[in-house]
Amino acid sequence: MSTLRARQKEDRRNRIVSSAKTLFKDKGYDKTTIENIAVAAEVSGVTVHNYYGTKAGVLLALVIESDKQLIAQLDESMPHEQGDLITLMIAFARRIMAHAIKTLEKDIWRQVIAAVTTEAGTPLSKAYSKLDEQLSFVLVRRIEAMQAAGTLPGAVNPLHLGRALFQLQNARFIEFISSDQVTQDEIETRLRNDLVALFSVCIDQAHSA
Amino acid sequence: MSTLRARQKEDRRNRIVSSAKTLFKDKGYDKTTIENIAVAAEVSGVTVHNYYGTKAGVLLALVIESDKQLIAQLDESMPHEQGDLITLMIAFARRIMAHAIKTLEKDIWRQVIAAVTTEAGTPLSKAYSKLDEQLSFVLVRRIEAMQAAGTLPGAVNPLHLGRALFQLQNARFIEFISSDQVTQDEIETRLRNDLVALFSVCIDQAHSA
DNA sequence: GTAAAAACTTTTATGCAATAAAATATTTTG
DNA sequence: CAAAATATTTTATTGCATAAAAGTTTTTAC
Known part of the structure; x- marks a missing residue:
């Protein structure tokens, strides 16, 4: 008890x-x-x-609660059919932005992002980072499923790819909240451009097969 | 006068x-x-x-000065021989981290990153973002050179690729300064993992050729 | 059940960032 | 050289953050 x-x-x-x-x-x-x-x-x-600890600490605690809910729903809410990786990422980014806007205004999110950095190392900041990791695992699992379905090359490391894609998505999310003018659509376009460019490089183009 | x-x-x-x-x-x-x-x-x-405006504003002004110097030297200091894209990115990231550490301690960089976000929209924050853009152009120009040399597929959009790679590098840079424990080597490994995974996806694997 | 100990919260006080208004000084302009 | 414009400084206030002392309530042990 x-x-x-x-x-x-x-x-x-x-x-x-x-x-x-x-x-x-x-x-x-x-x-x-x-x-x-x-x-x-x-x-x-x-x-x-x-x-x-700080006013920002209270804010972080509040965001952590809300992000836990997001994570609980996210995987389920994403499309179940096998699409391509870019479609998956856009769906992922869209849900994260939608959830963010539903929870707090952009200018408050800017305080959140700043607090995570300045309070790096504190329990609250670590907890926030852990949730980010869980978000990236949502991607990792989808990537594994795509590999199993043959939609993605088996040589790809799902953990590395999922984490890389999450970093990219997160960078664009920060751009999203950093300006009141930038729309979700604009961010989706930027992210799509990122992915198309990156996936066109094809490291093994000459050497394999 | x-x-x-x-x-x-x-x-x-x-x-x-x-x-x-x-x-x-x-x-x-x-x-x-x-x-x-x-x-x-x-x-x-x-x-x-x-x-x-703020104490962080003074800090930003100071960092902007130092970053201008970095940009002036960066392109020249990077290897001139044509290597692959991953080698290029590692060299790029390495120089940025080295310059950062030479300028300020990590805990002060955390204040910089936070200030850029909270003061988004102010002249100083915009100036900082502009320098980030110039940094990404260093990558864009290298990518164009690789395309001209045939090291990269002509279908790739150099602007999009350069910006995407910069975002990724920047995300890893923030991880670098966010913890006193994380070393440059660790970040280089993470970045390499990111790139290998992303470049293994190969969007056109089935459809083209 | 109660007294001592432990664990918390509140009170009190201080330093500093940030901001605004009034006062003061200096440069520019005619 | 005097009036107007432009800056800086002085003064005052609010709120975040932190520390130490004082006061309360819960636990523990008898």
Whole structure:
């Protein structure tokens, strides 16, 4: 059984994160003060700091929760039929962007991306990176399936390919949130251009077969 | 001729940036206050804010200067013989990492990356992105040369390929500076894995030829 | 069941970034 | 040289972040 202390702590964590979520949505990130969050969560401002270190830490915690939901649904929501790899990647990127926009505004996502970098090494930042890894595994599994179906050369290392593709997708996602002007469609085009170019290089063009 | 005002302004800018550079190197980023920089540059703290907006803005200005030097030397310093694309990319990544480490410590680079995102849209952030674009053009030009030499298929779009490769390299660079533990060699291996996997996909394997 | 110990939260205080408005100084222009 | 324009500095305020001290509540052990 969990002690009373542990339950109280868990409860405060939940109150802080859910209060922050509401306030960020209502007032925006900058205009929400830690004190605002603390009052809404019925704790002191210092407690918020004790729990999450920084205001960005609270934001990260909130994003991590939401990303867990994304991961739980993502694989299922992607097309089940075997398409080509580019179609797969576009579908993947589209879902990630859609989920991001549903959760928070772009300017808040910019704070998230910045926090992951500045707070590198902290538990929250590590947790975020772990979720990124899980996202890349969604790709890896699809790639393995394509190999089994003969749609992709057996020589390809699915883990390496999945990770590379995720990095690329993530870079374009950051471009997406970095400007209020850039649309999802534009990012999809850029990603498609990336993939077509990369897949046209064909390292083994001369040497094999 | 430039007015006295313009020259004084330019002078203050230089004093601020070079004072900041020294202080960041000596005391680290966090322990350097804007007031420290202001005193060393013989201006008021508010003037530093007026010029660069934020402490991170001063840092960005300083990095931009240093990156301009990198770009001026980069193309020349890369191997001139025609090698394969993977060798080219590794050489490119290696020089960028070496230059970064020569300029600032990793933890300060983390502040740079964060600032580029949070200050997206500001002149300084745009200037930084422009330099990234110039870096990607170094790749584009090399790719064009390889095409001319017949080392790469003519069907490949050099602009798209160069940009895609730069994105990938940049993502791995961010991984590099995000942890004090990760070595240049590890990043080179990851990048090589990325490229081998991506270049093994061969979009046209069945359809063409 | 209760007293001592342990674990947390809150209070209090301080330094610094960021921003705005008012005051002051310097350059430019006519 | 004086008025106007342009900058910088001074002054003041808010909020993030952090540390130490004080105060509470839960646990543990008798």
